[in-house]
Amino acid sequence: MISTTLRIEQPSGDGFVMTPAPPLTWTTSAETGGWMQASAEIECDGSIRAHVNGRASVLVPWPFPPLSPRETSRVRVRVFGVDGSSSDWSEPVDVVGGFLEEGDWTAHAIALPAPDDVAQPGLARTEFSITKEIRRATLYATALGAYQVAINGVDVDDQVLKPGWTSYSHRLVHETTDVTSLVLHGSNAIGIRFAGAWATESYGPPSRQQRVYADQPHVAAQLVLEFADGDESRVITDSTWRTATGAVQASGIYLGERFDARREHPGFALAGFDDSDWRPAAVVGEAREPEARRSPAVRRIEEIAVCDVLQSPSGRIVVDFGQNLVGRLRIRVKGPRGTTVMLRHAEVLEDGELAVRPLRNAAATDTYILRGENEESWEPEFTFHGFRYAEISGWPGDFDPDAVTAIVIHSDMERTGWFGCSDPLITRLHENAVWSMRGNFLSLPTDCPQRDERLGWTGDIQVFAPTAASLFDVRGFLASWLRDLTLEQQAAEGIVPFVVPNVLSSPVPAAAWGDAATVVPWVLYERYDDRALLADQFASASAWLDVIARRAGPDHLWSGDFQFGDWLDPTAPPENAGEGATNPDIVATAYLFRSAQIASRMAAIVGRTTDAERFEELAESVKRAFVDEYVTPAGRMMSDSQTAYALALQFDLAPEDRRQIMAARLAELVRENGYRIGTGFVGTPVIQDALTGGGKMREAARLLMQTENPSWLYAVSMGATTTWERWDSLRPDGSVNPGGMTSFNHYAFGAIADWLHRVVGGLAPAEAGYRVMRIAPTPLPGIDHAFVEHTTPYGRARVDWRRAGQTIIVVATVPPNTTAQVELPDGQRATVGSGKHRWSAAAPSEPEREPISLASSLAELIDQPSAYHALRDSLDEVEPGLAEEICAHTRWLRGRTVAELLGEGRRASARDGLERRLDALRGESVA
Known part of the structure; x- marks a missing residue:
C-alpha cells in the first residue's frame, strides 16, 4: 500500500x-x-x-x-x-495567493492624533455596510508596532504580537486573513487595538538607550470585499476612522503592560457603537508598502499551571511554574473597583526573593486595575516576559493559585526532532535546549527573553542554527530573518551587524557574528535542500566575504580588529566576557576560512563557477596562512586552548599530518581541566565533534557527563529548565553571577543538542535535505541506550540503540524515497533503503586501569571517577567546600602526583581519608 x-x-x-x-x-x-x-x-x-x-x-x-x-x-x-x-x-x-501585487497597497497609516504619552497604546474603528451578496472578504493589515483586528466584535485570528519584528527601517510585513465568515449583510464594524511593542522600544546599552524607529505606533489595514456579481470594494484606514485611548494605559516589551479595566470600551468593534467622543485618526502618511509575511505566526502555544506558592522573606506571594518560560500570565480575579493587582516576573530567586538585577532596566511588570464587576479575566496583549517565578501583590482576598496561568508564546513552528538517553541529566539538558529555543524564537531569533535586550544577535543564531534545524522546522522562520540580515547588510556596505534588526551603533565586522551570512543559509540548505534560498542569499554571503577578506589583506590573516572572540569562555571575568583563553585573531581567521569555504560551495550549487573558484582559492590561502601562523610543526596551537584546537580540527584547518597530535592535545587539555568545559560561544558547538571525530570518545563522554562547574550538566544539577547564558549564571551557593549580563534562558550553549542528535543518537544528513542520511550511533561510555527521531523532508526517521552485554543493538527507520549510509560502532558499514532495519555490533571495549594510590599521577586519578570522588570526599571531610576550592583550580597533569597535591596545609589532612578510600576501592576491584 x-x-x-x-x-x-x-x-x-x-x-x-x-x-x-x-x-x-x-x-x-x-x-x-x-x-x-x-x-x-x-x-x-x-x-x-x-x-x-x-x-x-x-x-x-x-x-x-x-x-x-x-x-x-x-x-x-x-x-x-x-x-x-x-x-x-x-x-x-x-x-x-496571500500576497499583493506591487502598487496594490492603498491603505494609509493612522495613529492617535494627540497621544497622552510616548508609545501610547490606542484603539481605532470604522463602520461599513454591505448590501450585496459577498463572495470573499480578505483583510491585509500591518503596524509599526503590534496590533489585533476585530470585525463585528470577533478577533480575526489567534495570533499575538503581529506583525512581529522585522527591520522596520527597510521592511514591513502584512498578515493576510480570510474574514469572509465575520462580515455580515448590512452594518459592520472594524476595531483595531494597537501598541508600540518593538517599534517604540528604546534600545542600546543600559545607560544610553534610545528609540530607533518611532515615538508612536501606527497601523494600516485594507479589507478587500469581493461580491458575487464580480464587483469589488475596499475599506481602508484613513482619516475617517475614529480613535481613542483605551484600557491599555501603557505597554512596552521591557516595561510590561498597565491595564485599567475601568477605561474599557466594550463593543467598540461592533456596529452602532457610540464613538462621538472619539477623535479622527491622524494620517501618518502612505504606509510603506508591506510584503507578505513568510515566517510562522506567534501564538499562544501552551498553558502551564502554578506548581508551588511561596512566601518570600519580605512576605510577598511568589508563584513558581516549575519551568522557565516565555509568555505572560492570565489571571482570574474578583474584587472592589479600582483594586490594583501587580504581576512582577523573574527567572530565578535569590535569597527567597525575585532576582530582578539580571533584568537591568526591564521592569517586567504587568498591572491590572479591576472594574469591580463579578469575576474578571485578563492577560496582557502587547508584551511578553521571560520567567519561572512571578510575584503577585495587591490580590483581593485569599489568593487562589488556580486563578493564575502562565501562557507560553512563541513562533508557531512544527517540532521535528527528539532525543533521549539512559542518563536523565543529559535528557533534561536536551529538553532545556528545546525550551530555550522556544523562548527565543519569538518573531526572530533573540539572545534572551527577559532583560532589556532581547535582540537578534547574529553570533548566537550562527552557532545554534544546526540545533534549531534539528529541533523544529525553521526554514521559513530563518529565511525571513535572513531577508532582514541582507537588508541591514546592504545599508552597512556589506558589514553584517551584531544584531538583526540592527538597533545598535554603526556596524563593524566581527567574526562568528557576521558569519551568520554564510553559515545560516548553508545550514538551511543542508537540512532542507533549499537551493532557492542559497541563490537568494549568495549576494549577502559574497558581500560579507569581500568585507572580511579586505580586512585580512594580502597575508590572509584577519587580525588586529575588534572581535568578540570566544565569547563567555569560563575563564573570562564576569565583566569582560570576551577576555578568554583563545586569541581572538585565531577565531577570526578560522571563520574567514570557514565562510570562504561555504561561499565557494554555495556558488557551485547556484551555478556561479567563477565565484566558486575565487572563494575556494581564498579558502586555501587562508588555510595556509592559518597553519603557518598559528600551528607549530609539532602540532601545538599558539593559543593552547580547548577552543583553538576544536576550531582547527572541526573547520578542517588542522594539517593532515598533525590532526591526531592536535586531537590528542585537545583531549589532554580537557583532562588537565578536570573534564570541565573551557569553551565559550565559539568553541562550545564544535568541541564534542572535534573530540569524537578524533576518536576521543571517553574524553567526550566525561566532558558531557561532568556536573561540576563549568559544564553542561552543572546547570541541570542546579535545577535549570533552560540553557543559561553563562556557565555559572547561578553560583554553587545559589547567588546570581555578579556580571551585568546574566540570563537563565539563552540558547547558545544548547548547541550541544545537535551533536547529541548526530553523533550520540547517530542520525544526520549525508546529503542535503536528508535525501541520503547517515546512521552512525556512538555508544559513549556511561550511556546504555539512546534514541533520536527526526521528521525529515521525506518523512520520519529514527535511530534507537542499546547495550546488551557486550553487544550494541541498533534499530533504524528510514523513510521512503531515501537511502541511509550506515556505520556501526565496530566498523561495519552498509547502505540501505527505506524501511525498518536492525543490526548487532560489538560494543567498544574499555581499557583496564591500574588502581590509584598516592603515588599515581593526577591525570591517572582524574581518569578514574571513583578515585576522583574519593579525593573530593576526603577533602570535604576535612572542611566542607574544600574539595571544590581545590579541584576547580587544579591542573590534572601527568607529571604531578596525588601526594604532591596533598602536600601541606589543609590538603595534607585529607591524606589518611583518601588512602582509606582508595584501599576500599582496590578491595572492591579485587572482589
Whole structure:
C-alpha cells in the first residue's frame, strides 16, 4: 500500500501562500522496503497536469502558471515507484495567493492624533455596510508596532504580537486573513487595538538607550470585499476612522503592560457603537508598502499551571511554574473597583526573593486595575516576559493559585526532532535546549527573553542554527530573518551587524557574528535542500566575504580588529566576557576560512563557477596562512586552548599530518581541566565533534557527563529548565553571577543538542535535505541506550540503540524515497533503503586501569571517577567546600602526583581519608 501527502510550502501557516509560485513537497508512505520514486504527477484544478521525472519530492518548483492575489487553486499529487508501484491521488490542498501585487497597497497609516504619552497604546474603528451578496472578504493589515483586528466584535485570528519584528527601517510585513465568515449583510464594524511593542522600544546599552524607529505606533489595514456579481470594494484606514485611548494605559516589551479595566470600551468593534467622543485618526502618511509575511505566526502555544506558592522573606506571594518560560500570565480575579493587582516576573530567586538585577532596566511588570464587576479575566496583549517565578501583590482576598496561568508564546513552528538517553541529566539538558529555543524564537531569533535586550544577535543564531534545524522546522522562520540580515547588510556596505534588526551603533565586522551570512543559509540548505534560498542569499554571503577578506589583506590573516572572540569562555571575568583563553585573531581567521569555504560551495550549487573558484582559492590561502601562523610543526596551537584546537580540527584547518597530535592535545587539555568545559560561544558547538571525530570518545563522554562547574550538566544539577547564558549564571551557593549580563534562558550553549542528535543518537544528513542520511550511533561510555527521531523532508526517521552485554543493538527507520549510509560502532558499514532495519555490533571495549594510590599521577586519578570522588570526599571531610576550592583550580597533569597535591596545609589532612578510600576501592576491584 502506497499513499502520498502533499504539503504546499507556506511558512505563514495561515492558509495562504506568500509567493505566486510556492514550492511543493510531498512525502510517501510505503509498506514495501527500499521504495524509491521513479516519477510523480501533479494536478492543478482537476485539469492541468505536470510530470516530475526521478526522485524529486522536496521543494519542487511550482510547475503551473503563477498565482494572482487571492487566486485559489486545488493541487494534488500521485507518485510512481521504480518497482512499478503507484499511489492514489493525495488529498487535494487548496492554494490561495496571500500576497499583493506591487502598487496594490492603498491603505494609509493612522495613529492617535494627540497621544497622552510616548508609545501610547490606542484603539481605532470604522463602520461599513454591505448590501450585496459577498463572495470573499480578505483583510491585509500591518503596524509599526503590534496590533489585533476585530470585525463585528470577533478577533480575526489567534495570533499575538503581529506583525512581529522585522527591520522596520527597510521592511514591513502584512498578515493576510480570510474574514469572509465575520462580515455580515448590512452594518459592520472594524476595531483595531494597537501598541508600540518593538517599534517604540528604546534600545542600546543600559545607560544610553534610545528609540530607533518611532515615538508612536501606527497601523494600516485594507479589507478587500469581493461580491458575487464580480464587483469589488475596499475599506481602508484613513482619516475617517475614529480613535481613542483605551484600557491599555501603557505597554512596552521591557516595561510590561498597565491595564485599567475601568477605561474599557466594550463593543467598540461592533456596529452602532457610540464613538462621538472619539477623535479622527491622524494620517501618518502612505504606509510603506508591506510584503507578505513568510515566517510562522506567534501564538499562544501552551498553558502551564502554578506548581508551588511561596512566601518570600519580605512576605510577598511568589508563584513558581516549575519551568522557565516565555509568555505572560492570565489571571482570574474578583474584587472592589479600582483594586490594583501587580504581576512582577523573574527567572530565578535569590535569597527567597525575585532576582530582578539580571533584568537591568526591564521592569517586567504587568498591572491590572479591576472594574469591580463579578469575576474578571485578563492577560496582557502587547508584551511578553521571560520567567519561572512571578510575584503577585495587591490580590483581593485569599489568593487562589488556580486563578493564575502562565501562557507560553512563541513562533508557531512544527517540532521535528527528539532525543533521549539512559542518563536523565543529559535528557533534561536536551529538553532545556528545546525550551530555550522556544523562548527565543519569538518573531526572530533573540539572545534572551527577559532583560532589556532581547535582540537578534547574529553570533548566537550562527552557532545554534544546526540545533534549531534539528529541533523544529525553521526554514521559513530563518529565511525571513535572513531577508532582514541582507537588508541591514546592504545599508552597512556589506558589514553584517551584531544584531538583526540592527538597533545598535554603526556596524563593524566581527567574526562568528557576521558569519551568520554564510553559515545560516548553508545550514538551511543542508537540512532542507533549499537551493532557492542559497541563490537568494549568495549576494549577502559574497558581500560579507569581500568585507572580511579586505580586512585580512594580502597575508590572509584577519587580525588586529575588534572581535568578540570566544565569547563567555569560563575563564573570562564576569565583566569582560570576551577576555578568554583563545586569541581572538585565531577565531577570526578560522571563520574567514570557514565562510570562504561555504561561499565557494554555495556558488557551485547556484551555478556561479567563477565565484566558486575565487572563494575556494581564498579558502586555501587562508588555510595556509592559518597553519603557518598559528600551528607549530609539532602540532601545538599558539593559543593552547580547548577552543583553538576544536576550531582547527572541526573547520578542517588542522594539517593532515598533525590532526591526531592536535586531537590528542585537545583531549589532554580537557583532562588537565578536570573534564570541565573551557569553551565559550565559539568553541562550545564544535568541541564534542572535534573530540569524537578524533576518536576521543571517553574524553567526550566525561566532558558531557561532568556536573561540576563549568559544564553542561552543572546547570541541570542546579535545577535549570533552560540553557543559561553563562556557565555559572547561578553560583554553587545559589547567588546570581555578579556580571551585568546574566540570563537563565539563552540558547547558545544548547548547541550541544545537535551533536547529541548526530553523533550520540547517530542520525544526520549525508546529503542535503536528508535525501541520503547517515546512521552512525556512538555508544559513549556511561550511556546504555539512546534514541533520536527526526521528521525529515521525506518523512520520519529514527535511530534507537542499546547495550546488551557486550553487544550494541541498533534499530533504524528510514523513510521512503531515501537511502541511509550506515556505520556501526565496530566498523561495519552498509547502505540501505527505506524501511525498518536492525543490526548487532560489538560494543567498544574499555581499557583496564591500574588502581590509584598516592603515588599515581593526577591525570591517572582524574581518569578514574571513583578515585576522583574519593579525593573530593576526603577533602570535604576535612572542611566542607574544600574539595571544590581545590579541584576547580587544579591542573590534572601527568607529571604531578596525588601526594604532591596533598602536600601541606589543609590538603595534607585529607591524606589518611583518601588512602582509606582508595584501599576500599582496590578491595572492591579485587572482589
